[in-house]
Amino acid sequence: MRMTTDMRITIMSMIMLDDFLVRAGLAGLGLSIATGPLGAFVVWRRMAYFGDATAHAAVLGVALALATDLPILAGTLVVAGAMAMTVASLAARGWAMDTTLGVLSHSALAFGMVAISFFPAVRTDLSAYLFGDILAVGRADLALIWAGALAVAALLAWRWQRLLTATLNEDLAHASGIAPDRERLVLVIALAIVVAVALKVVGALLIAAMLIIPAAAARALARTPETMAVMASIIGALASLAGLLLSLWRDTPTGPSIVVARRGCSFCR
Protein backbone atom coordinates (compact mmCIF):
# COMPACT_ATOMS: atom_id res chain seq x y z
CA MET A 1 0.00 0.00 0.00
CA ARG A 2 1.31 3.40 -0.88
CA MET A 3 1.33 6.15 1.67
CA THR A 4 -1.07 8.95 1.11
CA THR A 5 0.33 12.44 1.22
CA ASP A 6 -1.72 13.05 4.38
CA MET A 7 -0.10 10.14 6.21
CA ARG A 8 3.32 11.22 5.08
CA ILE A 9 2.75 14.72 6.39
CA THR A 10 1.50 13.36 9.71
CA ILE A 11 4.54 11.14 10.19
CA MET A 12 6.89 13.93 9.15
CA SER A 13 5.27 16.34 11.56
CA MET A 14 5.57 13.82 14.39
CA ILE A 15 9.25 13.40 13.68
CA MET A 16 9.71 17.14 13.56
CA LEU A 17 7.67 17.48 16.79
CA ASP A 18 5.37 19.91 15.00
CA ASP A 19 2.28 18.67 16.74
CA PHE A 20 1.69 20.30 20.14
CA LEU A 21 0.09 17.05 21.35
CA VAL A 22 3.17 15.01 20.45
CA ARG A 23 5.34 17.52 22.28
CA ALA A 24 3.01 17.43 25.28
CA GLY A 25 3.07 13.64 25.35
CA LEU A 26 6.84 13.56 25.15
CA ALA A 27 7.09 16.17 27.90
CA GLY A 28 4.98 14.03 30.24
CA LEU A 29 6.96 10.93 29.30
CA GLY A 30 10.33 12.60 29.89
CA LEU A 31 9.30 14.03 33.23
CA SER A 32 8.14 10.60 34.40
CA ILE A 33 11.66 9.20 34.03
CA ALA A 34 12.72 11.49 36.88
CA THR A 35 9.53 11.68 38.95
CA GLY A 36 9.35 7.87 39.37
CA PRO A 37 12.56 7.31 41.35
CA LEU A 38 12.58 10.77 42.94
CA GLY A 39 8.93 10.36 43.96
CA ALA A 40 9.83 7.04 45.59
CA PHE A 41 12.41 8.82 47.78
CA VAL A 42 9.91 11.57 48.58
CA VAL A 43 7.50 8.88 49.82
CA TRP A 44 10.11 6.82 51.71
CA ARG A 45 11.54 9.85 53.46
CA ARG A 46 8.12 11.45 54.10
CA MET A 47 9.15 14.55 52.19
CA ALA A 48 5.74 15.31 50.68
CA TYR A 49 5.45 18.74 52.29
CA PHE A 50 9.09 19.35 51.52
CA GLY A 51 8.28 18.82 47.84
CA ASP A 52 5.35 21.21 48.13
CA ALA A 53 7.46 23.96 49.68
CA THR A 54 10.10 23.60 46.97
CA ALA A 55 7.49 23.69 44.22
CA HIS A 56 5.72 26.72 45.69
CA ALA A 57 9.04 28.55 45.84
CA ALA A 58 9.21 28.14 42.06
CA VAL A 59 6.46 30.79 41.75
CA LEU A 60 8.72 33.23 43.54
CA GLY A 61 11.44 32.07 41.13
CA VAL A 62 9.28 33.09 38.17
CA ALA A 63 8.91 36.57 39.64
CA LEU A 64 12.68 36.78 40.18
CA ALA A 65 13.29 35.73 36.57
CA LEU A 66 10.84 38.34 35.27
CA ALA A 67 12.42 41.06 37.39
CA THR A 68 15.97 40.28 36.34
CA ASP A 69 15.36 39.23 32.72
CA LEU A 70 16.77 35.79 33.49
CA PRO A 71 15.26 32.75 31.79
CA ILE A 72 12.27 31.43 33.79
CA LEU A 73 14.07 28.10 34.23
CA ALA A 74 17.11 29.74 35.84
CA GLY A 75 14.95 31.78 38.22
CA THR A 76 12.91 28.78 39.36
CA LEU A 77 16.02 26.61 39.69
CA VAL A 78 17.72 29.18 41.93
CA VAL A 79 14.76 29.93 44.19
CA ALA A 80 13.48 26.35 44.41
CA GLY A 81 17.04 25.23 45.15
CA ALA A 82 17.43 27.89 47.86
CA MET A 83 14.14 26.87 49.43
CA ALA A 84 15.05 23.18 49.39
CA MET A 85 18.46 23.90 50.97
CA THR A 86 16.88 26.10 53.66
CA VAL A 87 14.29 23.49 54.57
CA ALA A 88 16.87 20.69 54.57
CA SER A 89 19.24 22.58 56.86
CA LEU A 90 16.41 23.53 59.24
CA ALA A 91 15.35 19.88 59.35
CA ALA A 92 18.93 18.84 60.12
CA ARG A 93 18.92 21.27 63.07
CA GLY A 94 15.79 19.65 64.42
CA TRP A 95 13.15 22.34 63.79
CA ALA A 96 9.49 21.40 64.03
CA MET A 97 9.09 20.61 60.35
CA ASP A 98 5.33 20.55 60.09
CA THR A 99 4.94 24.20 61.07
CA THR A 100 8.15 25.40 59.44
CA LEU A 101 7.22 23.85 56.10
CA GLY A 102 3.70 25.26 56.29
CA VAL A 103 5.02 28.78 56.93
CA LEU A 104 7.74 28.65 54.26
CA SER A 105 5.64 26.91 51.65
CA HIS A 106 2.64 29.20 51.77
CA SER A 107 4.58 32.41 52.18
CA ALA A 108 6.72 31.51 49.16
CA LEU A 109 3.55 31.00 47.15
CA ALA A 110 1.91 34.22 48.38
CA PHE A 111 5.03 36.36 47.94
CA GLY A 112 5.54 34.86 44.50
CA MET A 113 2.02 35.67 43.35
CA VAL A 114 2.19 39.21 44.71
CA ALA A 115 5.54 39.71 42.99
CA ILE A 116 4.25 38.37 39.68
CA SER A 117 1.29 40.76 39.82
CA PHE A 118 3.78 43.62 39.30
CA PHE A 119 4.29 42.33 35.76
CA PRO A 120 0.99 43.10 34.03
CA ALA A 121 1.99 41.20 30.89
CA VAL A 122 2.22 37.96 32.84
CA ARG A 123 -0.65 38.55 35.18
CA THR A 124 -3.22 37.01 32.87
CA ASP A 125 -0.90 34.06 32.45
CA LEU A 126 -0.66 33.29 36.14
CA SER A 127 -2.61 30.04 36.00
CA ALA A 128 0.03 28.64 33.62
CA TYR A 129 2.55 28.85 36.44
CA LEU A 130 0.16 27.43 39.00
CA PHE A 131 -1.36 24.60 36.97
CA GLY A 132 1.02 24.27 34.07
CA ASP A 133 0.50 24.65 30.35
CA ILE A 134 1.73 21.42 28.85
CA LEU A 135 0.07 22.13 25.51
CA ALA A 136 2.30 25.18 25.10
CA VAL A 137 5.52 23.16 25.48
CA GLY A 138 7.82 24.14 22.61
CA ARG A 139 10.79 22.28 21.16
CA ALA A 140 13.27 24.15 23.38
CA ASP A 141 11.13 23.43 26.46
CA LEU A 142 10.99 19.78 25.49
CA ALA A 143 14.76 19.61 25.20
CA LEU A 144 15.14 21.19 28.66
CA ILE A 145 12.57 18.87 30.23
CA TRP A 146 14.33 15.79 28.86
CA ALA A 147 17.79 17.09 29.74
CA GLY A 148 16.66 17.86 33.30
CA ALA A 149 14.84 14.57 33.75
CA LEU A 150 17.72 12.51 32.39
CA ALA A 151 20.20 14.42 34.55
CA VAL A 152 18.11 13.69 37.65
CA ALA A 153 17.69 10.02 36.71
CA ALA A 154 21.44 9.69 36.13
CA LEU A 155 22.23 11.45 39.42
CA LEU A 156 19.90 9.13 41.35
CA ALA A 157 21.24 6.03 39.57
CA TRP A 158 24.82 7.03 40.40
CA ARG A 159 24.08 7.57 44.10
CA TRP A 160 21.43 4.83 44.33
CA GLN A 161 23.10 2.46 46.82
CA ARG A 162 24.21 5.29 49.08
CA LEU A 163 20.84 7.07 48.89
CA LEU A 164 19.00 3.87 49.81
CA THR A 165 21.31 3.12 52.73
CA ALA A 166 21.02 6.66 54.08
CA THR A 167 17.22 6.55 53.65
CA LEU A 168 16.93 3.27 55.58
CA ASN A 169 18.97 4.41 58.57
CA GLU A 170 21.40 7.33 58.93
CA ASP A 171 23.52 5.64 61.62
CA LEU A 172 23.87 2.53 59.48
CA ALA A 173 24.97 4.75 56.60
CA HIS A 174 27.51 6.54 58.81
CA ALA A 175 28.99 3.24 59.97
CA SER A 176 29.39 2.22 56.30
CA GLY A 177 31.30 5.41 55.53
CA ILE A 178 28.38 7.22 53.87
CA ALA A 179 27.62 10.84 54.83
CA PRO A 180 23.81 11.11 55.11
CA ASP A 181 24.01 14.92 54.79
CA ARG A 182 25.61 14.62 51.38
CA GLU A 183 22.95 12.17 50.19
CA ARG A 184 20.23 14.54 51.44
CA LEU A 185 21.87 17.27 49.37
CA VAL A 186 21.73 15.03 46.29
CA LEU A 187 17.96 14.68 46.75
CA VAL A 188 17.58 18.43 47.33
CA ILE A 189 19.37 19.19 44.06
CA ALA A 190 17.34 16.56 42.20
CA LEU A 191 14.13 18.04 43.59
CA ALA A 192 15.06 21.58 42.55
CA ILE A 193 15.82 20.43 38.98
CA VAL A 194 12.56 18.49 38.70
CA VAL A 195 10.57 21.44 40.04
CA ALA A 196 12.22 23.80 37.57
CA VAL A 197 11.54 21.65 34.51
CA ALA A 198 8.10 20.44 35.63
CA LEU A 199 6.74 23.96 36.20
CA LYS A 200 5.79 24.30 32.54
CA VAL A 201 4.11 20.87 32.50
CA VAL A 202 1.91 20.72 35.62
CA GLY A 203 2.54 24.00 37.45
CA ALA A 204 3.73 24.77 40.95
CA LEU A 205 0.65 23.54 42.76
CA LEU A 206 0.64 20.05 41.28
CA ILE A 207 4.33 19.10 41.08
CA ALA A 208 4.25 17.33 44.44
CA ALA A 209 1.29 15.29 43.18
CA MET A 210 3.36 14.20 40.14
CA LEU A 211 5.98 12.90 42.56
CA ILE A 212 3.86 11.25 45.22
CA ILE A 213 0.87 9.69 43.48
CA PRO A 214 2.67 7.30 41.08
CA ALA A 215 5.11 6.24 43.81
CA ALA A 216 2.25 5.55 46.21
CA ALA A 217 0.47 3.54 43.52
CA ALA A 218 3.63 1.58 42.76
CA ARG A 219 4.18 0.64 46.42
CA ALA A 220 1.60 -2.15 46.37
CA LEU A 221 3.11 -3.67 43.22
CA ALA A 222 6.72 -3.79 44.36
CA ARG A 223 8.90 -6.05 46.51
CA THR A 224 12.14 -4.09 46.15
CA PRO A 225 12.96 -0.36 46.03
CA GLU A 226 14.08 -0.67 42.40
CA THR A 227 10.81 -2.14 41.15
CA MET A 228 8.88 0.53 43.04
CA ALA A 229 10.91 3.31 41.36
CA VAL A 230 10.53 1.81 37.87
CA MET A 231 6.82 1.08 38.35
CA ALA A 232 6.33 4.68 39.50
CA SER A 233 7.92 5.92 36.28
CA ILE A 234 5.74 3.65 34.13
CA ILE A 235 2.56 4.60 35.99
CA GLY A 236 3.54 8.26 35.73
CA ALA A 237 4.16 8.02 31.98
CA LEU A 238 0.90 6.16 31.25
CA ALA A 239 -1.06 8.59 33.40
CA SER A 240 0.46 11.60 31.64
CA LEU A 241 -0.74 10.22 28.30
CA ALA A 242 -4.15 9.34 29.76
CA GLY A 243 -4.42 12.84 31.22
CA LEU A 244 -3.62 14.39 27.86
CA LEU A 245 -6.31 12.30 26.17
CA LEU A 246 -8.82 13.16 28.89
CA SER A 247 -8.03 16.82 28.44
CA LEU A 248 -8.37 16.49 24.66
CA TRP A 249 -11.61 14.55 24.90
CA ARG A 250 -13.45 16.56 27.55
CA ASP A 251 -11.55 19.85 27.11
CA THR A 252 -10.46 19.79 30.73
CA PRO A 253 -7.35 21.68 31.98
CA THR A 254 -4.39 19.47 31.06
CA GLY A 255 -2.15 19.66 34.14
CA PRO A 256 -4.95 18.80 36.58
CA SER A 257 -6.19 16.12 34.15
CA ILE A 258 -2.79 14.41 34.32
CA VAL A 259 -2.93 14.42 38.10
CA VAL A 260 -6.48 13.04 37.98
CA ALA A 261 -5.28 10.27 35.65
CA ARG A 262 -2.37 9.48 37.96
CA ARG A 263 -4.76 9.23 40.86
CA GLY A 264 -7.03 7.05 38.72
CA CYS A 265 -4.13 4.69 38.04
CA SER A 266 -3.67 4.07 41.73
CA PHE A 267 -7.32 3.05 42.06
CA CYS A 268 -7.28 0.50 39.25
CA ARG A 269 -4.07 -1.29 40.25
Added chain:
Amino acid sequence: MSLIAAEHICVRFGGIEVLHDITLSVAKGEIVTILGPNGSGKSTLLRALLGIVPVQGGRILRQAGLRLGYVPQRLQIDRTMPITVRRFLSLPVRIGEAEARAVLARVGAEGLGPRQMTDLSGGQLQRVLLARALLADPDLLVLDEPTQGLDQPGEAAFYRLIEEVRQATGMAVLMVSHDLHVVMAASDRVICLNGHICCEGTPRVVSTAPEYRALFGPGTKGALALYRHDHDHAHDDGHAHHHHEHDHA
Protein backbone atom coordinates in the same frame (compact mmCIF):
# COMPACT_ATOMS: atom_id res chain seq x y z
CA MET B 1 47.58 -2.34 70.02
CA SER B 2 44.00 -1.11 70.20
CA LEU B 3 41.55 -1.13 67.30
CA ILE B 4 39.73 1.95 68.47
CA ALA B 5 40.43 4.33 71.33
CA ALA B 6 38.88 7.44 72.84
CA GLU B 7 41.14 9.87 74.67
CA HIS B 8 39.45 12.28 77.08
CA ILE B 9 36.44 12.86 74.86
CA CYS B 10 33.56 15.16 75.84
CA VAL B 11 30.18 15.40 74.10
CA ARG B 12 27.74 18.24 74.64
CA PHE B 13 24.18 18.57 73.35
CA GLY B 14 22.95 22.17 73.49
CA GLY B 15 25.16 23.15 76.45
CA ILE B 16 24.47 19.99 78.43
CA GLU B 17 27.48 17.75 78.89
CA VAL B 18 26.36 14.21 78.08
CA LEU B 19 29.80 12.59 78.20
CA HIS B 20 32.65 13.87 80.30
CA ASP B 21 36.33 12.97 79.91
CA ILE B 22 35.92 9.45 78.55
CA THR B 23 39.03 7.40 77.88
CA LEU B 24 38.70 3.84 76.68
CA SER B 25 40.07 1.42 74.13
CA VAL B 26 39.13 -1.88 72.56
CA ALA B 27 41.86 -4.39 71.74
CA LYS B 28 41.83 -7.04 69.03
CA GLY B 29 39.51 -9.95 69.79
CA GLU B 30 38.05 -8.78 73.10
CA ILE B 31 34.41 -8.33 74.03
CA VAL B 32 33.83 -5.04 75.84
CA THR B 33 30.45 -4.04 77.23
CA ILE B 34 29.40 -0.53 78.17
CA LEU B 35 26.93 -0.73 81.01
CA GLY B 36 24.85 2.06 82.44
CA PRO B 37 21.36 3.20 83.40
CA ASN B 38 19.04 4.96 80.94
CA GLY B 39 20.32 8.40 80.00
CA SER B 40 23.90 7.59 81.03
CA GLY B 41 25.21 8.33 77.52
CA LYS B 42 25.83 4.72 76.40
CA SER B 43 24.43 5.10 72.91
CA THR B 44 25.98 8.55 72.57
CA LEU B 45 29.38 7.07 73.38
CA LEU B 46 29.00 4.43 70.67
CA ARG B 47 27.80 7.05 68.21
CA ALA B 48 30.76 9.28 69.07
CA LEU B 49 33.16 6.39 68.51
CA LEU B 50 31.54 5.72 65.13
CA GLY B 51 31.85 9.38 64.17
CA ILE B 52 28.09 9.99 64.03
CA VAL B 53 28.12 12.46 66.92
CA PRO B 54 30.84 15.14 66.95
CA VAL B 55 33.05 15.32 70.05
CA GLN B 56 33.83 18.68 71.66
CA GLY B 57 37.02 17.66 73.40
CA GLY B 58 39.61 14.93 73.19
CA ARG B 59 40.12 12.69 70.21
CA ILE B 60 39.17 9.33 68.76
CA LEU B 61 41.83 7.10 67.28
CA ARG B 62 41.10 4.28 64.88
CA GLN B 63 43.53 1.72 63.60
CA ALA B 64 44.29 2.48 59.96
CA GLY B 65 41.96 0.55 57.66
CA LEU B 66 39.71 -0.56 60.53
CA ARG B 67 36.68 -2.45 59.24
CA LEU B 68 33.56 -1.75 61.30
CA GLY B 69 30.33 -3.69 61.56
CA TYR B 70 27.43 -1.89 63.20
CA VAL B 71 24.15 -3.24 64.56
CA PRO B 72 21.86 -0.32 65.49
CA GLN B 73 19.55 -0.32 68.49
CA ARG B 74 16.52 -0.62 66.29
CA LEU B 75 15.83 -0.31 62.61
CA GLN B 76 12.51 1.31 61.88
CA ILE B 77 11.85 0.69 58.21
CA ASP B 78 9.09 2.86 56.81
CA ARG B 79 6.29 0.64 55.54
CA THR B 80 6.26 2.63 52.32
CA MET B 81 9.61 1.09 51.37
CA PRO B 82 9.39 -2.41 49.94
CA ILE B 83 12.66 -4.23 50.61
CA THR B 84 13.50 -7.88 50.96
CA VAL B 85 16.12 -9.26 53.34
CA ARG B 86 18.20 -10.24 50.29
CA ARG B 87 18.13 -6.68 48.94
CA PHE B 88 18.91 -5.24 52.37
CA LEU B 89 22.06 -7.34 52.62
CA SER B 90 23.27 -5.72 49.39
CA LEU B 91 23.42 -2.24 50.97
CA PRO B 92 25.64 -0.43 50.44
CA VAL B 93 27.87 -3.08 48.81
CA ARG B 94 26.23 -5.49 46.38
CA ILE B 95 26.87 -9.13 47.24
CA GLY B 96 26.39 -12.39 45.36
CA GLU B 97 23.68 -14.97 45.92
CA ALA B 98 26.04 -17.54 47.48
CA GLU B 99 27.48 -15.00 49.90
CA ALA B 100 24.01 -13.88 50.96
CA ARG B 101 22.93 -17.46 51.61
CA ALA B 102 26.12 -18.22 53.55
CA VAL B 103 25.87 -15.21 55.84
CA LEU B 104 22.18 -15.87 56.59
CA ALA B 105 23.01 -19.47 57.44
CA ARG B 106 25.79 -18.31 59.72
CA VAL B 107 23.44 -16.24 61.88
CA GLY B 108 20.69 -18.85 61.82
CA ALA B 109 18.43 -16.96 59.46
CA GLU B 110 18.32 -19.47 56.59
CA GLY B 111 15.57 -18.93 54.07
CA LEU B 112 14.71 -15.37 55.17
CA GLY B 113 16.18 -13.92 51.95
CA PRO B 114 12.91 -13.39 50.05
CA ARG B 115 11.00 -12.07 53.10
CA GLN B 116 10.08 -8.40 53.43
CA MET B 117 12.12 -6.64 56.14
CA THR B 118 8.95 -5.18 57.67
CA ASP B 119 7.50 -8.70 58.15
CA LEU B 120 10.36 -9.98 60.31
CA SER B 121 9.99 -10.67 64.03
CA GLY B 122 12.28 -8.86 66.47
CA GLY B 123 14.66 -11.81 66.75
CA GLN B 124 14.80 -12.36 62.99
CA LEU B 125 15.48 -8.66 62.39
CA GLN B 126 18.39 -8.70 64.86
CA ARG B 127 19.88 -11.72 63.10
CA VAL B 128 19.55 -10.05 59.71
CA LEU B 129 21.15 -6.85 61.03
CA LEU B 130 23.99 -8.95 62.44
CA ALA B 131 24.35 -10.76 59.10
CA ARG B 132 24.65 -7.44 57.28
CA ALA B 133 27.24 -6.20 59.77
CA LEU B 134 29.28 -9.40 59.32
CA LEU B 135 29.39 -8.95 55.54
CA ALA B 136 32.00 -6.21 55.96
CA ASP B 137 34.26 -8.87 57.56
CA PRO B 138 34.70 -6.48 60.51
CA ASP B 139 37.67 -6.22 62.85
CA LEU B 140 35.29 -4.61 65.31
CA LEU B 141 31.60 -5.31 65.68
CA VAL B 142 29.62 -2.55 67.42
CA LEU B 143 26.21 -3.40 68.86
CA ASP B 144 23.82 -0.92 70.51
CA GLU B 145 21.53 -2.81 72.90
CA PRO B 146 21.07 -5.47 70.26
CA THR B 147 18.57 -7.59 72.17
CA GLN B 148 15.97 -4.94 72.91
CA GLY B 149 12.58 -6.45 72.30
CA LEU B 150 13.80 -10.07 72.42
CA ASP B 151 12.52 -12.52 75.04
CA GLN B 152 15.07 -14.12 77.36
CA PRO B 153 15.73 -17.30 75.37
CA GLY B 154 16.07 -15.15 72.28
CA GLU B 155 18.48 -12.85 74.05
CA ALA B 156 20.62 -15.72 75.33
CA ALA B 157 20.70 -17.30 71.88
CA PHE B 158 21.72 -14.00 70.31
CA TYR B 159 24.68 -13.52 72.67
CA ARG B 160 25.74 -17.16 72.14
CA LEU B 161 25.74 -16.41 68.44
CA ILE B 162 27.94 -13.32 68.95
CA GLU B 163 30.35 -15.42 71.00
CA GLU B 164 30.44 -18.12 68.29
CA VAL B 165 31.19 -15.59 65.59
CA ARG B 166 33.91 -14.06 67.74
CA GLN B 167 35.47 -17.50 68.18
CA ALA B 168 35.35 -18.13 64.45
CA THR B 169 36.64 -14.76 63.22
CA GLY B 170 38.63 -13.27 66.09
CA MET B 171 36.81 -9.96 65.73
CA ALA B 172 36.49 -7.62 68.69
CA VAL B 173 33.02 -6.72 69.99
CA LEU B 174 31.94 -3.47 71.61
CA MET B 175 28.38 -3.41 72.84
CA VAL B 176 26.01 -1.46 75.01
CA SER B 177 23.75 -3.11 77.51
CA HIS B 178 21.84 -2.50 80.68
CA ASP B 179 21.61 -6.19 81.62
CA LEU B 180 24.35 -7.30 83.97
CA HIS B 181 23.48 -10.99 83.80
CA VAL B 182 24.14 -10.88 80.07
CA VAL B 183 27.38 -9.02 80.66
CA MET B 184 28.58 -11.60 83.15
CA ALA B 185 28.26 -14.38 80.62
CA ALA B 186 29.48 -12.65 77.51
CA SER B 187 32.10 -9.98 78.25
CA ASP B 188 35.81 -9.89 78.85
CA ARG B 189 35.61 -6.37 80.18
CA VAL B 190 32.87 -4.07 81.44
CA ILE B 191 32.88 -0.28 81.41
CA CYS B 192 30.38 1.24 83.77
CA LEU B 193 29.12 4.56 82.49
CA ASN B 194 27.09 7.41 83.91
CA GLY B 195 28.12 10.47 81.93
CA HIS B 196 31.67 9.60 82.94
CA ILE B 197 33.38 6.24 83.47
CA CYS B 198 32.52 5.11 87.00
CA CYS B 199 34.52 1.93 87.02
CA GLU B 200 35.85 -0.67 84.64
CA GLY B 201 37.30 -4.16 84.72
CA THR B 202 36.21 -7.77 84.49
CA PRO B 203 32.49 -8.35 85.12
CA ARG B 204 33.23 -9.78 88.58
CA VAL B 205 35.39 -6.85 89.64
CA VAL B 206 32.85 -4.32 88.40
CA SER B 207 29.91 -6.00 90.08
CA THR B 208 31.60 -5.66 93.47
CA ALA B 209 32.86 -2.10 92.96
CA PRO B 210 31.23 0.50 95.24
CA GLU B 211 30.80 2.89 92.25
CA TYR B 212 28.80 0.25 90.47
CA ARG B 213 26.60 -0.37 93.51
CA ALA B 214 26.05 3.35 93.94
CA LEU B 215 24.90 3.58 90.34
CA PHE B 216 22.58 0.60 90.24
CA GLY B 217 20.88 0.92 93.58
CA PRO B 218 22.27 1.99 96.93
CA GLY B 219 21.72 -0.54 99.70
CA THR B 220 21.08 -3.43 97.32
CA LYS B 221 23.23 -6.22 96.07
CA GLY B 222 24.56 -5.10 92.71
CA ALA B 223 23.82 -7.71 90.11
CA LEU B 224 20.73 -8.99 91.82
CA ALA B 225 19.26 -5.52 92.14
CA LEU B 226 19.73 -4.78 88.48
CA TYR B 227 18.43 -8.11 87.43
CA ARG B 228 15.35 -7.92 89.60
CA HIS B 229 14.69 -4.42 88.38
CA ASP B 230 14.70 -5.45 84.74
CA HIS B 231 12.75 -8.58 85.30
CA ASP B 232 9.97 -6.90 87.22
CA HIS B 233 9.14 -4.83 84.18
CA ALA B 234 8.65 -7.83 81.97
CA HIS B 235 6.82 -10.22 84.26
CA ASP B 236 4.38 -10.22 87.16
CA ASP B 237 5.32 -11.06 90.72
CA GLY B 238 4.87 -14.80 90.40
CA HIS B 239 8.44 -15.24 89.22
CA ALA B 240 10.30 -14.54 92.42
CA HIS B 241 11.62 -18.07 92.61
CA HIS B 242 12.95 -17.78 89.12
CA HIS B 243 14.99 -14.73 90.16
CA HIS B 244 16.52 -16.71 92.95
CA GLU B 245 17.83 -19.36 90.56
CA HIS B 246 19.56 -16.78 88.45
CA ASP B 247 21.12 -15.19 91.46
CA HIS B 248 23.12 -18.32 92.09
CA ALA B 249 23.97 -18.94 88.49
